[in-house]
Amino acid sequence: MSSWASAQERTMARWLSSKINTPIVDLVSAVGDGLVLVQLINCISAETGASSYILSPVHPRPTFRIHKLENVADVLQFCRLELKINTCNISAENIVDGDVKLILGMIWTLFVFATSQSMSMKNETSSVAEIKAILLKWLNNVCRRRALPVLSNFNSDWSFQRMRRPDLVFACILDTFLPGLVTYNDFPNGKMLANMELLCNVAETKLGIAPLAVPEDFNMLVPDEKCIIFYVLQWYLFFESADDATVVQDSDNDAVPASPKDSILSFLSSLISAVKLRNRYETMSLRLVNHINNARSSLSRTEASLERCIASYNMSCELNQYCAELSTSDWENELAGRGNSVHIMNAISSIRNIMSQYEHFRLQVKPVLFHQDLPELKALFKSVQAELKKCGISSGYLPSKQLSLFSICDRLALLDQLDRQVGEKLQAYVEELRWTKLQKLGSLVSMLHSTLHQQKSISEPLKAFVDSIDMLSSFKCELDVFGERIRQKHTTAELRAIIGSAESLDVPDTPVTPEQSAFEMFKALVAAEQNQRNLSGSDIRDFLKRIVPVGKFSSLDVSSLLQAIPTRRLLVRSESDNLMSYASDDSEDSGSVFEEAQRQLEHKLLGNYNILYDLDAFVTRMENGFKL
Numbered sequence: 001m002s003s004w005a006s007a008q009e010r011t012m013a014r015w016l017s018s019k020i021n022t023p024i025v026d027l028v029s030a031v032g033d034g035l036v037l038v039q040l041i042n043c044i045s046a047e048t049g050a051s052s053y054i055l056s057p058v059h060p061r062p063t064f065r066i067h068k069l070e071n072v073a074d075v076l077q078f079c080r081l082e083l084k085i086n087t088c089n090i091s092a093e094n095i096v097d098g099d100v101k102l103i104l105g106m107i108w109t110l111f112v113f114a115t116s117q118s119m120s121m122k123n124e125t126s127s128v129a130e131i132k133a134i135l136l137k138w139l140n141n142v143c144r145r146r147a148l149p150v151l152s153n154f155n156s157d158w159s160f161q162r163m164r165r166p167d168l169v170f171a172c173i174l175d176t177f178l179p180g181l182v183t184y185n186d187f188p189n190g191k192m193l194a195n196m197e198l199l200c201n202v203a204e205t206k207l208g209i210a211p212l213a214v215p216e217d218f219n220m221l222v223p224d225e226k227c228i229i230f231y232v233l234q235w236y237l238f239f240e241s242a243d244d245a246t247v248v249q250d251s252d253n254d255a256v257p258a259s260p261k262d263s264i265l266s267f268l269s270s271l272i273s274a275v276k277l278r279n280r281y282e283t284m285s286l287r288l289v290n291h292i293n294n295a296r297s298s299l300s301r302t303e304a305s306l307e308r309c310i311a312s313y314n315m316s317c318e319l320n321q322y323c324a325e326l327s328t329s330d331w332e333n334e335l336a337g338r339g340n341s342v343h344i345m346n347a348i349s350s351i352r353n354i355m356s357q358y359e360h361f362r363l364q365v366k367p368v369l370f371h372q373d374l375p376e377l378k379a380l381f382k383s384v385q386a387e388l389k390k391c392g393i394s395s396g397y398l399p400s401k402q403l404s405l406f407s408i409c410d411r412l413a414l415l416d417q418l419d420r421q422v423g424e425k426l427q428a429y430v431e432e433l434r435w436t437k438l439q440k441l442g443s444l445v446s447m448l449h450s451t452l453h454q455q456k457s458i459s460e461p462l463k464a465f466v467d468s469i470d471m472l473s474s475f476k477c478e479l480d481v482f483g484e485r486i487r488q489k490h491t492t493a494e495l496r497a498i499i500g501s502a503e504s505l506d507v508p509d510t511p512v513t514p515e516q517s518a519f520e521m522f523k524a525l526v527a528a529e530q531n532q533r534n535l536s537g538s539d540i541r542d543f544l545k546r547i548v549p550v551g552k553f554s555s556l557d558v559s560s561l562l563q564a565i566p567t568r569r570l571l572v573r574s575e576s577d578n579l580m581s582y583a584s585d586d587s588e589d590s591g592s593v594f595e596e597a598q599r600q601l602e603h604k605l606l607g608n609y610n611i612l613y614d615l616d617a618f619v620t621r622m623e624n625g626f627k628l
Contacts, residue, residue: 003220003224004224005100005101005104007217007224007227008104008224008226008227009027009028009100009104010027010214010227011212011213011217011224011226011227011230011231012027012104012107012108012111012230013025013026013027013030014210014211014212015107015111015210015212015230016030016036016040016107017210018210018212019039019040019043019044019114020036020039020040020043022036022039024036027103027107028098028100028103029098031072031095031103031107032068032072032096032098033062033067033068033071033072033096034057034058034062034068034070034071034072034074034075034092034095035057035060035062035071037072037075037095038055038056038057038071038074038075040110041055041075041078041079041083041110042054042055044083044110044113044114045082045083045563046276046557046559046560046563047114047559047560047563048113048114048559048563049559049562049567049611050082050083050084050113051078051082051083052279052282052563053078053082053279053283054279054280054283055074055075055078056283056287057071057074058070058071058074059071065096068092068096069092069093069096070092072092072095072096073091073092076090076091076092079110083113085109085110085113087106087109090102090105090106108226111230132153132154132229135154135229135232135233135236136151136152136153138236138240139151139169139173139232142172142173142176143168143169143172145172145175145176146168146172146175146184148165148168148169148172149164149165151169153225154223154225154228154229154232155222155223155224155225155228156221156222156223158218158223158228159218159220159221159222159223160192160193160218160219161219161220161221162221165189165192166196166218167187167192167195167196167199168184168187168195170196170199170200170203170235171184171187171195171199172184173235173239174199174202174203177239178207181202181206182198182199182202192218193215193216193219196215196218197215200213200214200215203235207238208238208554209234209235209238210234212227212230212231212234213227213228213230217231260521261547261548261549262549263518263521264518264521264522264525264547264548265548265549265552265555265556266390266518267391267392267519267521267522268522268544268548268556268561269555269556270387270390270391271387271391271561271564271622272556272557272560272561273387274387274388274391274397274626275560275561275563275564275628276560277380277383277384277387278384278397278626278628280380281377281380281381281384281397281399281403282399282403284373284376284377284380285377285399285403285408286403288369288373288374288377288408289402289403289407289408289411291365291369292369292408292411292412292415293411295361295365295366295369295415296411296414296415296418298357298361298365299358299361299415299418299419299422300418301357302354302357302358302361302422303418303421303422303425305350305353305354305357306354306422306425306426306429307425309347309350309351309354310429312347313343313347313350315344315347315351315433315436316432316433316436318343318344318347319344319433319436319437319438319472320436320437322341322344322468322472323436323437323438323440323441323444323469323472324437324444325440325443325444325447341465341468344468344472345468345471348471348472348475351433351475352475352478354426355426355430355478355482358422358423358426358486359482359485361419362419362423362485362486363485366415366419369412369415370412370416374408374409374412377405377408378405381397381399381405384397385397388626391518391519392518392519392520393519393622393623393626395622395623395624395625395626396625396626397625397626398624398625398626398627399625400627423486426486427483427486427487430479430482430483431483433479434476434479434480434483438472438475438476438479439476441469441472441473441476444469445469445473519622522547522619523619525543525547526615526616526618526619529543529615532614532615532616533612533614533615533616533617534612534614535612535613535614535615536611536612536613537562537611537613539613540558540562540565540613540615541553541558543615544556544558544561562613564618564628565613565614565615565618565628566613566614566617566618566621566628567611567612567613567614568611568612568614569611569612
């Protein structure tokens with residue numbers, strides 16, 4: 001792998017790690033099964049508010065290649081249909097097979113999409129060159145205080161080997177915005193790598209800035225531009241998106257009574273948790289409804305097939321005739337007068353398919369629906385209610401009628417009723433077939449065994465009859481086994497589903513309702529806010545900073561909260577903004593992965609400038625069943 005690709009892969013792996021809070025060592029292998037991509041997409045969706053759905057992997061434990069392909073294909077389809085990101089030029093095979101350039105291109109596309117929603121710049125029509133100019137202007141304005149050389153690019157001007165001083169650039173930023181955090185004059189000329197390592201460590205541990213670059217990235221003749229932009233953007237986002245950048249402090253202070261702002265912070269944390277749990281509940285309940293509907297349709301088709309089989313084949317009569325003992329020595333004529341063996345074999349094939357379909361439902365589909373999915377959904381619903389009670393929202397969560405537990409239990413009851421109906425019909429039919437002369441096949445075989453020794457020649461009809469008797473013997477055994485299974489009230493498959501559900505359930509204890517409802521405090525703060533129905537993303541962040549304790553704003557998952565607040569758009573973004581094309585591993589151009597992505601960056605770093613948030617409607621919906 002070329003040096004530029006290695007640097008970009010490391011940077012993007014660290015960015016991905018910072019988004020999903022999971023260490024990523026090898027980017028290519030990490031995304032190969034689709035699970036990490038699912039986490040990343042859900043994180044981006046929550047941060048940007050682009051989708052209210054939570055993506056779940058098709059195969060949570062992918063073992064085979066087909067499982068990985070289906071997981072990745074589901075992610076790409078979600079990006080294309082739900083997030084409106086064009087993924088037509090990359091396939092699941094490219095990712096599973098480890099096409100480095102296409103994987104880097106895809107991660108860059110997701111980075112652009114995520115950054116465009118979370119970053120706010122003051123101008124609204126920026127080209128890629130203008131965005132670079134904005135970053136350079138910001139850097140040069142800061143560095144002018146220390147008379148540092150003017151920066152004109154994001155490659156050679158950041159090279160230690162060209163005797164440039166990017167370490168002083170970052171030190172100057174800290175000295176400007178957070179004086180006292182570092183001492184600018186303590187960074188000597190001869191220890192640039194050590195200086196950079198110290199600054200990156202301070203940025204990570206004290207400010208929470210993800211270490212998307214390493215000191216070695218700057219110790220190149222021409223540092224990779226994309227890696228530098230990735231890292232500088234993190235600094236810009238931190239210092240320009242927050243009016244009061246705060247330092248993470250270690251606290252060993254004695255406990256003090258909670259202030260109103262502490263109560264609001266706790267309220268917002270529980271509220272964000274409730275929003276995430278509600279999204280999980282609605283995603284899972286919607287899937288469960290679809291699975292129930294599919295199961296009912298499949299079971300209805302099985303019932304229809306059974307009724308057609310009963311109407312088309314008089315199997316009891318035909319089996320009694322075909323399996324009767326041979327009473328004359330003229331076997332050929334007697335066999336010719338019996339039923340058509342081909343007709344019987346066709347009927348047996350149909351009956352086998354019906355039994356197989358019903359067994360699949362009883363042993364695989366039904367146990368999961370009734371003893372795994374439903375208990376998990378109930379536990380999730382209780383978790384939402386518990387978080388809302390912590391918040392002091394007494395109305396609780398009222399899902400839509402279609403997704404309510406009552407509606408889902410009603411659907412399951414109808415499915416169970418249909419199961420009993422089909423099971424009784426099938427059991428009666430199987431018992432009817434079992435009590436035909438199939439039971440006397442043993443005596444028929446014994447008779448044939450004793451008399452065949454007396455035959456000088458064996459006719460073809462008799463040979464065919466013996467073959468059909470063998471088939472009927474196998475069919476009789478299948479009927480016996482199926483009859484025994486269908487009579488069982490409970491199955492081991494149900495037990496396994498119950499055990500699996502019990503091991504994974506996390507049902508919370510019901511919390512005590514707080515004496516002073518933080519929700520009422522929050523309502524009062526919203527009511528006092530000016531223009532509460534038409535707030536920008538920046539206004540919302542300013543509002544939150546004012547109502548939570550100083551230094552605690554960064555601990556909130558603000559993006560998830562913004563996702564839950566009702567909005568309206570002033571402008572309609574063209575879907576063509578998200579069109580991306582990727583280079584393949586056959587390309588020799590080291591920059592080909594990002595060139596098109598850079599051109600599309602255009603106004604993507606503007607943030608949610610065209611979205612207005614309605615806090616008044618937000619409060620109303622929380623009071624009316626948490627219908628966000």
